[in-house]
Amino acid sequence: MKKADKVAYDKDYAAAKKDGKPFFPYAIYKDTIIAGLAILVVIVLAITVRVEMGEPVNPASTDFLPRPDWYFYFAFELLKIFANQNALTPVIMATFMVPNILIILLVIWPFIDRGPERRIWKRPFAMGTAVLVISGLCYLTFLGASTPEGIAKGETLPLTGLDAAASAGEAVYLANGCSSCHMIKGVGAPGPGPELTNEGAKGWDNAKMVQWMKVPVAPMPSFASLPPEDLENLSTFLNGLGTKYK
Amino acid sequence: MTTKDIGPKNPVEQGVTQVVDFVDERSGVKNSGRWLMFRNIPAGTSWFQTLGFTAMALFGMQAITGIILAMYYKPDPNTAFGSIAHITNEVTWGWMVRGMHKWGASVMIVIVFLHMGRVFIWGAYKYPRELTWVTGAMLLLMTMFMGLTGYLLVWDQKAYWATVVAVNIFASAPILGPYIGDILRAGPEFGPDTLSRFYSIHMLLIPGGIATFIGLHLYFIIRLGISEPPWAKRALRVQRDEEDARRKAARNREAGLKGSVSFPPAWVDDEQEVKR
Numbered sequence: 001m002k003k004a005d006k007v008a009y010d011k012d013y014a015a016a017k018k019d020g021k022p023f024f025p026y027a028i029y030k031d032t033i034i035a036g037l038a039i040l041v042v043i044v045l046a047i048t049v050r051v052e053m054g055e056p057v058n059p060a061s062t063d064f065l066p067r068p069d070w071y072f073y074f075a076f077e078l079l080k081i082f083a084n085q086n087a088l089t090p091v092i093m094a095t096f097m098v099p100n101i102l103i104i105l106l107v108i109w110p111f112i113d114r115g116p117e118r119r120i121w122k123r124p125f126a127m128g129t130a131v132l133v134i135s136g137l138c139y140l141t142f143l144g145a146s147t148p149e150g151i152a153k154g155e156t157l158p159l160t161g162l163d164a165a166a167s168a169g170e171a172v173y174l175a176n177g178c179s180s181c182h183m184i185k186g187v188g189a190p191g192p193g194p195e196l197t198n199e200g201a202k203g204w205d206n207a208k209m210v211q212w213m214k215v216p217v218a219p220m221p222s223f224a225s226l227p228p229e230d231l232e233n234l235s236t237f238l239n240g241l242g243t244k245y246k
Numbered sequence: 247m248t249t250k251d252i253g254p255k256n257p258v259e260q261g262v263t264q265v266v267d268f269v270d271e272r273s274g275v276k277n278s279g280r281w282l283m284f285r286n287i288p289a290g291t292s293w294f295q296t297l298g299f300t301a302m303a304l305f306g307m308q309a310i311t312g313i314i315l316a317m318y319y320k321p322d323p324n325t326a327f328g329s330i331a332h333i334t335n336e337v338t339w340g341w342m343v344r345g346m347h348k349w350g351a352s353v354m355i356v357i358v359f360l361h362m363g364r365v366f367i368w369g370a371y372k373y374p375r376e377l378t379w380v381t382g383a384m385l386l387l388m389t390m391f392m393g394l395t396g397y398l399l400v401w402d403q404k405a406y407w408a409t410v411v412a413v414n415i416f417a418s419a420p421i422l423g424p425y426i427g428d429i430l431r432a433g434p435e436f437g438p439d440t441l442s443r444f445y446s447i448h449m450l451l452i453p454g455g456i457a458t459f460i461g462l463h464l465y466f467i468i469r470l471g472i473s474e475p476p477w478a479k480r481a482l483r484v485q486r487d488e489e490d491a492r493r494k495a496a497r498n499r500e501a502g503l504k505g506s507v508s509f510p511p512a513w514v515d516d517e518q519e520v521k522r
Contacts, residue, residue, distance in 0.1 A: 001373045008483035009373060013288075016480055017471055020286035027287050027295075027472070034296035035303035042307065042353050046345030053334060054402030056327040059436065066407040069397050071355045071390065079415075095415045096423075107383045109366075110376035116484050118369040118476045130366055177407075192411075218418030219411045 005116040059225065065180045066221075073144025074137050075099065079219060080191025094192075095219060102133075147189065158185050159245045162237075166245055169237025172230045176223065184241065193220060198242030209235035288474045294368075295472060297361035302460060304354040308392075311347040312449060319399070321445035323438050326401035351393055358389050370473040378466040385459050388452050395448035401441065409444075410436060 001009075021027075068076055075094075082094035105112075113126050120127060157170060173179070179188030183195045204212075210231045214224040223231070237245070254260055270276040318337055320329040333340040362382065365371055371379035398409040413436075417427025430447075432439035474480070481489070 005483060006373055012480060012482060013471060013474070016288040016290075016474055016478070017286045020288045021291075022284040023287050024283035027291055028283075030291075030293055031296045031299035034293070035300040038300045038304060038353060038357060039307055042304070042346055042350045045349040045353070046342055049345075049349070050341060051334060051345045051348050053327075053331055054400065054404050057323070057401050057403060057406040059406070065404055066411045067404055068408045068412065069352075069393055071352070071393055072412075092418070092420075096419050103387065106386070107380055109383075110371040110379045113369075114372065116372070116482065118372065118482060119485065120367060120476055122484075123369060126366070126369065130363070134363065218414035221407065221410045221414060 001114050001116055009116065065177065070141065070145060074140035076192060077140040077144045083191040083194045091217070091219075155187065157187055159241075161245050165233050165236045166240055168230075169233035169235070172226070172234045173237060176226070181220070196238060196241055199238045200241045200243035200245075202239075204239055206232060206235040206239060209239055282468065285468075287472050288478065290475055290478045291472060292475045294364045294475075297357055297364055298463075298467075301354060301357045301361055304350055304357060305456060305460070308347060308350050308354065309453065311343050311350060312453075314343050315347055316449060319445075321399070321442040323401070323441055326399070326441060330400050351396060355389060355393065358386055362386060368473065368476050374470050375466065375473060378463060378470065381459050381463045381466065385456060385463060388456050388459065392448065392452050392456070395444045395452065398441065398444045399448060406436075 078094040078098055079091070082091050113123075115123075117123055156174070159170070162170060178193075181191065181193035182188055183190050183197070185197050210228075213226070213231050213234065214222060216222060226234075254263065266276075315333065318329055318333045318340065320326055330344075333344050335341070337343075365379065365382070394409075394412060397405050399405075413427055413430050416430060417423050419426065428434060430440075430443070431437070432443040
């Protein structure tokens, strides 16, 4: 903003203040009513939608659904968008680049948009940004709220040609909640992890897969707590997906 | 005959007046309080401008319900889940306080986002209120981080594994990531100290930060005053310049001088404009 604009604004605001009303009671009564309503909403929600107890933590059992609270659904959905890791959309976009760009934009915004104009329809750039960010966040939150959480108990994978080791591996896969992040032939959550239908096409050997299970790339948690034979069977199963087991 | 004011006769009233006067003599609280409450704000202040106060009120509610929950909660992996069950099922009104704290977090996040949206759409972050926006952005980030750290404290499977994934995401950041991960987990793995670390961050570190930044935010708001709605009757300079230009162009057209005469820019007669 130019010096003249600042001087003009200060003068205008001083005049507005001079013709204004005292904070008490003209502003405070509105504040009190709206804040009171918000707290009333909280109380009504607390009474009508009771909090429930979940399953107690068991770090050894990995049968879990890693779902954040609703206000982080957008971040969770970003992970899904960038889940299938390749050179063009690495997962670091969702875990680091996009969130940090948004945070930096948020903090420095007043130093980007500095013109004296305040009328809504005369600020197309700012309003365009607002519409883009707000609709994006709402859409991702809605997606996060409406996607199914993995598979139902007792559901199996539509695969054929499984041998004994692969069947054991499939059981490990199903028992440890892998399908709450990965999809195989349309079964399981579509992310945040990549789809595994053709995992075997990568041509990994079991040692490499076991090592991955123990020290995976974030955000996937480590499965080092599983027994070695389970990890071995799981690796056999995964390394044959799309090639031996279809 | 003139009367002399000897103050209230009631000894209780007298005592209170004396205490207030004693404090006022040393702190000047009467004057500054009067200034704070009765300072002028622009007359057109709107209902949309109540959201910041509402967010602050909800923070207060979260603090009070949080203090009550902390009286019963045990931040230890072996007892945390049991203490939450105790609060929910046995403590008088415990389910209510826990429910208010949980729903209060969601409502607070909604209100904070609405507040930010209002400031953004109105352009209220512009000169001279840039730093008010920056402190507000910090408050938004800290509020989100409150949600993240509080989620783990209920110590159920969903919260535990969601937090494992979230901390993995922090730890995967380049350069500083591994250190941030270690700081959050209190070590390379989720261990017995992780829960108490999250508890400490959730109830001491971030609330302290939020209180500090609410103080800064309020300082800027009180010092700079609350902005006017963009539809305020008093037109801003840009708008007056536009109208002036339109009027002059019309005048020029009438005089048959279509655009051939330049006129002095509007800010030259700023003084007259303010009077208008």
